[in-house]
Amino acid sequence: MIIDPVTLIVALITVATPVLLAAIGELVVEKSGVLNLGVEGMMIMGAVCGFIVAHETGSVAMAFVAGMGGAMALALVFAVLTQVLMANQVASGLALTLFGLGLAALLGSGYSGLPVPVASRPFPEALQAIPVAGPILFSHSVLVYVAIALVGAVWFVLARTRAGLVIRAVGENHDAAHALGYKVVRIRFATILFGGACAGLGGAFLSVVRVQNWFDGMTAGAGWIALALVVFASWKAGRVLLGAWLFGGIAALQLRLQAAEVGVPVALLDASPYLVTIIVLVIISSDRRRAALNAPAALGRAFHAAS
Amino acid sequence: MTALLAIEGLTKAYPGVVANDDVSFAIQTGEVHALLGENGAGKSTLVKMIYGLVKPDRGVMRLRGAPYAPAEPRAARAAGVAMVFQHFSLFEALNVAENIALGMENPPKPRDLAERIRKVSETYGLPLDPFRLVGDLSAGERQRVEIIRCLLQDPKLLIMDEPTSVLTPQEVEILFHTLRKLAAEGTAILYISHKLEEIRTLCDTATILRLGKKVATCTPRDVTAAHMAELMVGKSLSVPARDAHEPGAVLLKVEGLSVSAASPFGTSLRDVTLEVRAGEVLGIGGVAGNGQDELLSVLSGETPVAAGSVTLKGVALGALGPEARRGLGLLCAPEERLGHAAAPDMSLTENALLTGRGRKGLEARGFVDWSRTRGFAEAIIARFDVRTPGPGVAARALSGGNLQKFVIGREILQDPVVLVVNQPTWGVDASAAAAIRQALLDLAQGGAAVIVISQDLDELLEISDLFCALNEGRLSVPRPARGLGMEEIGLMLGGAHDMHEVAR
Numbered sequence: 001m002i003i004d005p006v007t008l009i010v011a012l013i014t015v016a017t018p019v020l021l022a023a024i025g026e027l028v029v030e031k032s033g034v035l036n037l038g039v040e041g042m043m044i045m046g047a048v049c050g051f052i053v054a055h056e057t058g059s060v061a062m063a064f065v066a067g068m069g070g071a072m073a074l075a076l077v078f079a080v081l082t083q084v085l086m087a088n089q090v091a092s093g094l095a096l097t098l099f100g101l102g103l104a105a106l107l108g109s110g111y112s113g114l115p116v117p118v119a120s121r122p123f124p125e126a127l128q129a130i131p132v133a134g135p136i137l138f139s140h141s142v143l144v145y146v147a148i149a150l151v152g153a154v155w156f157v158l159a160r161t162r163a164g165l166v167i168r169a170v171g172e173n174h175d176a177a178h179a180l181g182y183k184v185v186r187i188r189f190a191t192i193l194f195g196g197a198c199a200g201l202g203g204a205f206l207s208v209v210r211v212q213n214w215f216d217g218m219t220a221g222a223g224w225i226a227l228a229l230v231v232f233a234s235w236k237a238g239r240v241l242l243g244a245w246l247f248g249g250i251a252a253l254q255l256r257l258q259a260a261e262v263g264v265p266v267a268l269l270d271a272s273p274y275l276v277t278i279i280v281l282v283i284i285s286s287d288r289r290r291a292a293l294n295a296p297a298a299l300g301r302a303f304h305a306a307s
Numbered sequence: 308m309t310a311l312l313a314i315e316g317l318t319k320a321y322p323g324v325v326a327n328d329d330v331s332f333a334i335q336t337g338e339v340h341a342l343l344g345e346n347g348a349g350k351s352t353l354v355k356m357i358y359g360l361v362k363p364d365r366g367v368m369r370l371r372g373a374p375y376a377p378a379e380p381r382a383a384r385a386a387g388v389a390m391v392f393q394h395f396s397l398f399e400a401l402n403v404a405e406n407i408a409l410g411m412e413n414p415p416k417p418r419d420l421a422e423r424i425r426k427v428s429e430t431y432g433l434p435l436d437p438f439r440l441v442g443d444l445s446a447g448e449r450q451r452v453e454i455i456r457c458l459l460q461d462p463k464l465l466i467m468d469e470p471t472s473v474l475t476p477q478e479v480e481i482l483f484h485t486l487r488k489l490a491a492e493g494t495a496i497l498y499i500s501h502k503l504e505e506i507r508t509l510c511d512t513a514t515i516l517r518l519g520k521k522v523a524t525c526t527p528r529d530v531t532a533a534h535m536a537e538l539m540v541g542k543s544l545s546v547p548a549r550d551a552h553e554p555g556a557v558l559l560k561v562e563g564l565s566v567s568a569a570s571p572f573g574t575s576l577r578d579v580t581l582e583v584r585a586g587e588v589l590g591i592g593g594v595a596g597n598g599q600d601e602l603l604s605v606l607s608g609e610t611p612v613a614a615g616s617v618t619l620k621g622v623a624l625g626a627l628g629p630e631a632r633r634g635l636g637l638l639c640a641p642e643e644r645l646g647h648a649a650a651p652d653m654s655l656t657e658n659a660l661l662t663g664r665g666r667k668g669l670e671a672r673g674f675v676d677w678s679r680t681r682g683f684a685e686a687i688i689a690r691f692d693v694r695t696p697g698p699g700v701a702a703r704a705l706s707g708g709n710l711q712k713f714v715i716g717r718e719i720l721q722d723p724v725v726l727v728v729n730q731p732t733w734g735v736d737a738s739a740a741a742a743i744r745q746a747l748l749d750l751a752q753g754g755a756a757v758i759v760i761s762q763d764l765d766e767l768l769e770i771s772d773l774f775c776a777l778n779e780g781r782l783s784v785p786r787p788a789r790g791l792g793m794e795e796i797g798l799m800l801g802g803a804h805d806m807h808e809v810a811r
């Protein structure tokens with residue numbers, strides 16, 4: 001049984017990308033004080049919309065746009081429900097996931113197994129041919145680099161810019177932010193839609209680039225793992241990246257172990273990425289006082305503007 | 308000379324209540340103008356209109372003669388109106404500079420901003436480190452953050468909503484010094500408070516509101532505090548009274564108690580020792596965030612501790628939970644009415660059941676006896692003059708003062724051996740506060756021990772037999788409350804630990 005570390009790393013980056021995209025979007029949503037449990041639903045909407053458009057138009061770029069659009073439409077429903085109609089965020093988010101899974105199955109019926117175009121890779125063959133570094137650094141599709149850049153961008157915006165400061169302020173204490181004249185509902189609408197776009201992009205990557213196929217329930221809990229990543233990463237962008245790669249790494253590794261037929265039950269291997277990721281992140285963020293410091297204090301609480 | 312801000316016929320009605328009815332007054336440049344009134348008199352609504360948070364139904368405002376109708380706080384700030392809120396509008400997880408930047412239209416770069424914060428804080432004698440986390444600051448320091456945030460805007464009118472309610476006497480002195488300096492430089496200050504003596508020392512003019520209407524304008528220095536109180540309330544108030552008596556046996560004893568804080572901005576209790584005797588009222592003073600909530604949760608049983616560190620009549624109950632302690636006679640009424648002392652969306656009957664089920668026998672074999680429970684709720688309502696249509700009303704629907712009377716009454720009617728209350732009259736108007744204090748005194752008169760945790764020093768001096776101060780989780784040695792001066796109390800609150808030796 002020989003597992004090639006280079007192909008393993010290449011695989012882990014690919015496997016991690018959908019989760020990473022969804023998680024970084026949800027991180028921004030939660031930093032603004034909104035808990036959207038509908039990530040799984042938005043991801044699968046992104047996956048099905050992306051796949052359909054990729055098949056019909058033959059354009060991967062259009063597929064990504066469609067994936068974002070499909071998930072953002074679902075996110076908009078959530079935003080209206082929770083921010084305008086003041087519905088409970090937890091219940092709305094769960095409903096969103098169920099709705100998204102069902103709607104995606106409906107839209108995608110008949111598309112299973114149809115061909116989609118292959119995503120282009122931005123770097124020339126010569127670079128990819130470099131031993132070790134070539135495949136690891138230069139062999140991926142564009143979206144992988146976009147996802148990593150997005151982590152950096154989200155960190156920078158949240159930590160260093162005024163827009164990020166306002167988002168954090170709204171998530172920390174929406175009443176105070178309102179008293180200072182910030183548009184809490186408007187800001188949260190924007191972050192919820194951003195979170196939807198990210199989740200949709202992750203879903204489209206999954207169906208169009210990674211699996212290159214569509215089947216029901218193909219996200220298989222990736223949206224839930226993204227949600228868990230955000231919490232256990234203590235709302236820190238860098239840790240979300242680490243967690244996503246850890247998840248991807250174990251997922252890629254356990255597939256190879258299954259293929260090598262090691263004497264571990266398949267069910268346990270299947271579950272291992274979820275288990276290991278959560279255990280490791282729980283240990284990292286075990287200092288509860290520090291974790292609470294980073295948690296948005298207004299997370300999940302409905303905002304009523306007191307006039 | 309035109310007034311800086313002239314208010315004419317301002318009216319604002321909410322469904323079922325007229326918050327402001329035809330209010331007119333004027334504030335001059337460089338004047339410290341007090342806005343006085345009980346809770347619900349319409350002070351907050353009035354300043355919210357000036358600050359652009361609420362739109363008036365009728366009436367006009369003029370700023371230096373020009374029409375002034377801010378659509379939002381941003382517009383008010385641009386016009387030179389700044390406001391320091393009663394409940395600080397600060398973000399605990401952000402640092403001082405970030406908090407200040409959020410309140411500015413065009414904040415400079417972080418480094419320049421930090422420099423300006425340092426400069427302004429030195430000019431006005433308000434020391435503050437721009438990079439500290441607001442969650443780690445004391446209430447007085449937090450207020451400085453708010454004030455400096457306002458001062459950086461170079462305001463013409465500074466609105467302060469009950470600024471001294473959380474400050475030590477020394478911090479109040481510093482604040483007044485700053486405000487006088489600002490007024491001398493030409494900034495007008497609209498000062499909202501119901502602390503009459505403070506207004507008499509600080510303010511040039513006072514406008515008094517009652518039930519949304521302006522009832523009087525006066526010069527505070529020329530009238531007595533009692534006169535202003537009568538204008539506010541519309542009747543004269545009685546001071547709580549009771550007969551002198553000798554304290555009885557020690558009922559509750561806490562020894563060498565140390566508990567580390569449960570939340571990042573909590574306070575750890577350090578080696579707290581106290582005892583109360585039958586018939587005694589122990590007042591625990593201290594600025595918010597010095598361990599009051601933690602002390603209450605240790606006494607109530609929400610935070611279990613070593614069994615022997617809390618004893619009631621010699622019975623060790625430190626490890627017991629709240630219900631078991633209630634059974635033994637140790638009852639508590641926490642500070643936060645909605646969500647801690649009472650469940651907001653449950654009816655008064657249900658809330659009566661929550662703490663009274665054991666002592667009042669409101670349940671049998673796991674079934675609730677609703678008729679007895681309703682009877683208990685009705686008894687509380689009748690005995691403590693809770694203004695409500697009936698016991699079926701949700702706790703949330705009651706005004707702060709009425710709910711507080713209900714919550715305290717609920718515990719008192721259970722005949723506690725020891726009652727612990729935290730901030731019993733916080734946000735409660737003067738007449739309800741007097742009723743609550745009298746009820747606590749009557750309870751002590753009847754042989755129970757009462758511990759009152761409060762930030763209102765006047766209240767503590769009025770009802771306590773013994774006074775001690777809680778500072779950074781440490782409890783000072785108790786001293787007889789009678790004859791204790793503000794100066795000494797200020798030192799106790801400020802944490803002069805060597806005072807312990809003097810006290811002994």
